[in-house]
Amino acid sequence: MTDVSAVSIWDRERIWVTVGATALIFLGAIEALAVTTVMPVVSEALDGQALFAVAFAGTLATSVIGMVACGAWSDARGPRGALYAAVSLFVVGLVISGFAFTMEQFLIGRLVQGLGAGGQTVALYVVVARLYPAHLHGRIFAAFAAAWVVPSMIGPFLAGAVAEFLDWRWAFLGVAVLTLIAFVLIAVRLHGVDLGDGDASSGGGAPVRLLLAFIVALAAVSVGLSADLSPNAGWPVAASAVLVIGFAVVKLLPRGTLRSARGLPSVVLVRGIIAGAFFAAEAYIPYLLMEQFGFSPTWAGVALMLAAFAWAGGSALQGRYGELLGNRRIAVISIALILVALLAVLVTALTNASPIVIVVGWGLAGGGMGLIYPRLTVLTLAYSVPGTEGFNSSALSISDATGSAVAVALAGLAVATLGGGVHAFPVVYVFCIALALVASLPGLRLGHAAERP
Structure with a gap:
């Protein structure tokens, strides 16, 4: 019998998955917190003050799509493909933002990044459920929690220093490079590992939920883009979008939430x-x-x-x-x-x-x-x-x-x-x-x- 006390999130079978997954959570947190500090610099550099808010809101909005899509994908076909797709989108979004020369280009990068950010966390949770014994779940999630706490302490300072002494673009491009390295650690270790094929019948309601997630994201982005309209047009557009969100999000939340x-x-x-x-x-x-x-x-x-x-x-x-x-x-x-x-x-x-x-x-x-x-x-x-x-x-x-x-x-x-x-x-x-x-x-x-x- 296997000695349970000898099994660890740091043992030979799991150490590189643990390191890679924790690093992905860490880098996602670094970027999410860093952007708060660098956004004033970015909006001034790209002359995009009117789109300042949607650069935040858009990423959060599209993350909803990523959460729903990767959750359904993982349940139906296993988490491997969902994780690979989500990390790829996250990196592509960072690169687009880092090389942007207009606020509109930067915004596109942020939207793509949100798809990946929302999806990769869900996919990583499913990987944990499939690869780690139940008695180790508390330990790996504690490691994930620590990976959020540390960036919250140093992320804003580092991002500000990068924007002031180097260039704001490195706050995105640097994270993209490090994310690729962390992803390679996981991908190499997961190659050939049985993570389960999922249950194709479990995705019966997924198309409807995914459509609703798209509607919520589109409406949330519309609220942000309304800031670029005249107030007479912007407020009616925003109010209409909020109503649409209210109707669409109901099916994604427990009954009685609103x-x-x-x-x-x-x-x-x-x-x-x-x-x-x-x-x-x-x-x-x-x-x-x-x-x-x-x-x-x-x-x-x-x-x-x-x-x-x-x-x-x-x-x-x-x-x-x-x-x-x-x-x-x-x-x-x-x-x-x-x-x-x-x-x-x-x-x-x-x-x-x-x-x-x-x-x-x-x-x-x-x-x-x-x-x-x-x-x-x-x-x-x-x-x-x-x-x-x-x-x-x-x-x-x-x-x-x-x-x-x-x-x-x-x-x-x-x-x-x-x-x-x-x-x-x-x-x-x-x-x-x-x-x-x-x-x-x-x-x-x-x-x-x-x-x-």
């Missing part, structure tokens, strides 16, 4: 709203610090590091005391911290107070997100039964990506309507405060792990 039904639907809804509030606000933190307070890209990146450390601390606190605090209390504390942070940024933007208030304040927001984000993941799994884990986990990710994409796009439209500049930033934070307040309703309806719908 009406905040108690339990899993509220868990999924909170994730989307609070993600929208946080990431729409954070997208404009470096922009605000550079435009209004004269920060360099490097120091604007450093300003986000405190929030990253606080996020890690909040996650650790939730992991240790989550059961003791309880779901409702965690939601209340988290949303309160995010509201205080948003108010601090708003007041600083309005009064031109010390930018240190923004840095410290945004640290509170990071702590709040660290508390609530992993708790929502835990609750999603707790509410799931065998056969629903994939759908529920996918729904949580779709809500996250869609909420972030729409919120960032609407914030960009508001900034464009006001003509940009420092006087437009307060509107972004008022909008995000409103979102955080809305999140408090489903936040009080999370229920308990034992309450299955």
Whole structure:
């Protein structure tokens, strides 16, 4: 018999898959966090301020397509082809963005990149399920979590330094090269390994879900592109697109999500709203610090590091005391911290107070997100039964990506309507405060792990 204690994610059979998969997660996180710092530089270099928001929202929107497509592909035919296709799209998107000479070209790269980013994470999870014994899943996912935490601490600073001292293009091209190296580690080890052929009959509803994902992504991108229209045309287009998203996303989420039904639907809804509030606000933190307070890209990146450390601390606190605090209390504390942070940024933007208030304040927001984000993941799994884990986990990710994409796009439209500049930033934070307040309703309806719908 095999000695279970001798089996490890670092043993000879799995070490290179572990290293490669963790590196892919790490590089995806580096790029996702780095782009927040370099986007003000990119939009100025390519004269694309009007498309600033859609460069964020578009990637999040197309990631929904990648999640649904690679999930269905992995279930029906196994994860190998899905992983290879997703990583290829991610790299191609990075190269297009890195070599772009217009904001439109850059945006195309970001859309392609989103397809790969959403798909590769789902495919990697299926690889883990097929290749690693169940008792190792906790360890490999802990490695993946660490691969997100470290970039959140160093990614914004590194990206700012690259943009300031080298060229912003290397923030994309450098990640593309490193991603290829990480992918080779996995591909070589997976060659000839039986990952299962999947079950072709499992993809019965996949075409409909994929069509809905396309509709959601197209509508989310339309919200972002509305910022390039006149306000009289942009707002009706954005409002129509948001309505389309609402109708299309219903079938991708648990029943009762949009009406905040108690339990899993509220868990999924909170994730989307609070993600929208946080990431729409954070997208404009470096922009605000550079435009209004004269920060360099490097120091604007450093300003986000405190929030990253606080996020890690909040996650650790939730992991240790989550059961003791309880779901409702965690939601209340988290949303309160995010509201205080948003108010601090708003007041600083309005009064031109010390930018240190923004840095410290945004640290509170990071702590709040660290508390609530992993708790929502835990609750999603707790509410799931065998056969629903994939759908529920996918729904949580779709809500996250869609909420972030729409919120960032609407914030960009508001900034464009006001003509940009420092006087437009307060509107972004008022909008995000409103979102955080809305999140408090489903936040009080999370229920308990034992309450299955």
